[in-house]
Amino acid sequence: MTEQTPRVAVVTGGARGIGAATAIRLAADGFAVAVVDLEEAAGKDTVEKITAAGGRAIAVGADVSNAEQVAAAIERIVAELGAPTVLVNNAGVLRDNLLFKMSENDWDTVMNVHLKGAFLMSKAVQKHMVDANYGRIVNLSSSSALGNRGQANYSAAKAGLQGFTKTLAKELGKFGITANAVAPGFIATDMTAATAARVGMGFEDFKAAAATQIPVARVGVPDDIAHTVSFLVSEGAGFVSGQVVYVAGGPLD
Numbered sequence: 296m297t298e299q300t301p302r303v304a305v306v307t308g309g310a311r312g313i314g315a316a317t318a319i320r321l322a323a324d325g326f327a328v329a330v331v332d333l334e335e336a337a338g339k340d341t342v343e344k345i346t347a348a349g350g351r352a353i354a355v356g357a358d359v360s361n362a363e364q365v366a367a368a369i370e371r372i373v374a375e376l377g378a379p380t381v382l383v384n385n386a387g388v389l390r391d392n393l394l395f396k397m398s399e400n401d402w403d404t405v406m407n408v409h410l411k412g413a414f415l416m417s418k419a420v421q422k423h424m425v426d427a428n429y430g431r432i433v434n435l436s437s438s439s440a441l442g443n444r445g446q447a448n449y450s451a452a453k454a455g456l457q458g459f460t461k462t463l464a465k466e467l468g469k470f471g472i473t474a475n476a477v478a479p480g481f482i483a484t485d486m487t488a489a490t491a492a493r494v495g496m497g498f499e500d501f502k503a504a505a506a507t508q509i510p511v512a513r514v515g516v517p518d519d520i521a522h523t524v525s526f527l528v529s530e531g532a533g534f535v536s537g538q539v540v541y542v543a544g545g546p547l548d
């Protein structure tokens with residue numbers, strides 16, 4: 296990468312939670328950031344935080360599982376910020392249920408957002424990275440990739456993202472592009488708050504119960520993941536590729 300190479304990062308699902316913290320962190324690291332989320336308006340809050348801190352960002356509305364919307368989003372990002380050299384595939388949804396109650400729609404929705412979304416975004420962005428002979432792709436996996444009750448769809452998608460990541464690392468390495476996955480454990484966000492509500496627990500009790508199972512004796516916060524992504528997308532991390540970094544406050548079984 297040269298000084299002329301645009302430092303432009305795309306963060307999907309950047310309106311809130313881990314994606315918002317990552318977008319804000321990458322902006323602080325000096326990237327112009329495209330905050331992609333389902334609705335453009337949803338990303339405004341993250342963009343305002345970035346610009347208030349002196350950074351540069353735009354909110355872009357796109358469903359990552361829709362090829363046309365992805366193509367239009369990348370076209371707009373290239374026109375307004377420049378060609379992206381960093382992509383964080385973070386957009387995600389849960390449709391938890393035990394296998395016997397899981398609908399085909401629950402399965403398809405989770406596969407489409409996590410797996411197809413990461414595929415479409417990576418495919419659209421990689422050509423700009425190849426042109427720049429430089430790139431960093433980070434995919435959000437999960438500790439659930441190791442298997443989690445009630446998450447047949449989500450665990451399969453998050454394990455699938457690990458295989459996808461390793462394949463991108465092998466295919467794109469010769470173009471100066473690395474691909475890595477971050478696999479968070481319990482991170483306090485709207486997603487885990489919704490899980491607490493679904494199982495009928497208050498979020499504070501839910502977090503306290505989770506913390507008893509975590510070696511560092513606390514649940515994670517979005518900045519824990521943003522910090523790890525910041526490292527993986529840094530220029531100095533160019534020899535780290537195809538890895539899955541579990542960020543879970545301890546080792547997992």
Ligand SMILES: NC(=O)c1ccc[n+]([C@@H]2O[C@H](COP(=O)([O-])OP(=O)(O)OC[C@H]3O[C@@H](n4cnc5c(N)ncnc54)[C@H](O)[C@@H]3O)[C@@H](O)[C@H]2O)c1
Binds near residue numbers: 358386435486
């Ligand atoms: N919170 C956790 O404990 C945890 C643990 C492991 C992995 N993760 C993963 O980290 C990522 C972020 O999780 P979070 O907790 O911040 O979730 P969140 O629900 O707080 O935020 C997810 C964001 O993704 C957006 N999104 C959903 N579908 C989209 C689509 N089709 N196109 C564009 N944007 C879309 C949502 O609008 C939302 O802004 C997800 O991939 C999640 O699976 C989270």
